[in-house]
Amino acid sequence: MEKSQNINNKQGLNETLVQLKCIFENAIHAIIVINPDGVILYWNPKARVIFDWTEEETFGKKIHEIIIPEAGRNEHLSWMEQFNEGKVVNNTHEISALRKNNTDVNIALGISLSTINGERFYICYISDLTDRKLISSRLDKQKEFYENILNKIPTDIAVFDKEHRYLFVNPGAIKDEELRKYIIGKDDFEYAAYRKRDTSLAQVRREQFLEVKKSGREMRWEDSLKSPEGNTITHLRRLFPVLDEKGELSMVIGFGIDITERKLLEEKQALYVEQLSLQNVQLVDFCNIVSHNLRAPLVNMSMLVTFIEESTDEQERKFLISKFKPVIENLHTTFNELVESIQIKQDIEIQSENINLEMCLNRTLEPFEAEISRSGAVIERKFNEAPEILFPPKYLFSIFHNLISNSLKYKSPQRKPHIIIETKKANNNIILSVSDNGLGIDLVKHKDNFFKIGKVFHRNPNAKGFGLYMTKTHVDAMDGKIWAESTPDKGTTIFIEFKNQY
Amino acid sequence: MNLFIVDDDQTFVFLTKKTISSTKIESQISEFNDGQEAIDYLKSIAGNALLLPDIIFLDIFMPILDGWGFLEEYKLLLPKLAKKIDIYIVSSTIAPYDIERAKSHPMVSDLFIKPLVKDKIIELLNK
Missing domain, CATH: 3.30.450.20 (PAS domain)
Incomplete structure (x- = not known):
């Protein structure tokens, strides 16, 4: 009561508080007005909602005794002290406060200083953080939930x-x-x-x-x-x-x-498909060989036998018997060639050696010497980029032999043969090219058959369609690659890629 | 009967001609070593119904231009031909895909696996 009268005495202050009351009565924040000693002068209805104390119950009491829990009082007092010294201004604190029933409530406390009629007052703005905390904890949980999804x-x-x-x-x-x-x-x-x-x-x-x-x-x-x-x-x-x-x-x-795993699987599948189609091509080749090179002579022989049996003319029988010879010879050649190519396919143990190309080529050219001088052929060699190739010597010799033989065999009647043999580095591999200025072929028409057995593209009595087939067999056996470029009446270039040379 | 045999197997051509002559059916036979020779000649006589053959015996496996290649070129030549020609594939093939392809080919009347026996030839030439 004393303090009440004290304020009443100060007429101006009282009036001010009445005015402030009107403003603060309906404020959404809890508002408490205190003097520098912390004595409560005003307590608005919202403060009652948060703390449960009525204005009458709190009037004249010190704020820290009412809403600051035991543990935080010293801190609060020192904060007030600093505030009095003007050190902390308009700062908002989040603190734990006490309700009338001694339960905790989290509040945000902001204090602003007002001087009314020369006296200092502090207006405390208080908001209940419980709701905000609840919402923010829900938001945090939601955030955590989505972040978990996005992060994991x-x-x-x-x-x-x-x-x-x-x-x-x-x-x-x-x-x-x-x-x-x-x-x-x-x-x-x-x-x-x-x-x-x-x-x-x-x-x-x-x-x-x-x-x-x-x-x-x-x-x-x-x-x-x-x-x-x-x-x-x-x-x-x-x-x-x-x-x-x-x-x-x-x-x-x-x-x-x-999708690495899926990709790897796809690559594996592609490899299997490639292997299968390669096997299929080999099967088709085999079918062709059996049909054309083996079955055809047999058919001829059986027909010949029938005719001989039916014939009564001794002269005619002799003539028919003479027809056997080329058939048997043909069969024999085919047989030997097949054995040779099968040996290559089976000989997986064959050893590679470093072969000097200059020497290998010289040896290859020996049997062609007469033909080279007769045709005036020029053979150019460019081995300086890759002078050696790692390969089974027998195979490389055969490759050189077949390619040079082809270039000489299918020379243009208008030109002297000019053969260029060249090696080039390509990463770990070496690419050998043998190019000529010979007859050439239409690769658009023949590209599927170019390296196949028994395929002949020129009317040459020595053409058997075996050389390039053997060359491809040699290259395939060592996991290499072979391809060709050719233009009719311009010439042909055969390329061979020798793998893993360095 | 005008007949073309397109086959690089000299022995087979000789034996087939002998079989045909043994049928006593009158026939005129022209031989071609490969598809290219045959197509070149056909081109040169395309408008002449008298010279064009009634029947072509066509091998598959041949140098220069094989049987399939011949049929491709023949297809282009067809509108210019003054006469309908029956093409029979005569091959020693045992490959199922060759047989299938020959049977379903629009230019091919039929397929015979070698040897070409006398009865078959009589049947064909009397058609």
């Missing part, structure tokens, strides 16, 4: 603004937390510069982004990267635009899924 999903996710700056990346995309924080608000070029990386990938990504932005449509692609362990990792990537309600681009979301 085995996918890399990046969200960009309209200018291709990062709004979000998940740990799938950037593992390092610092880098993940750094990249927000930056673009790929800034990131590449920061990580001292080449900007070529950033350039590609920018073009893709602009394409998506322009077309408004999703883009998909696959890309492969080398992992630090040296494995190839393949991602299926998608970049798609997100439009706002006005239909304007608001952001672009990109994500990638690791």
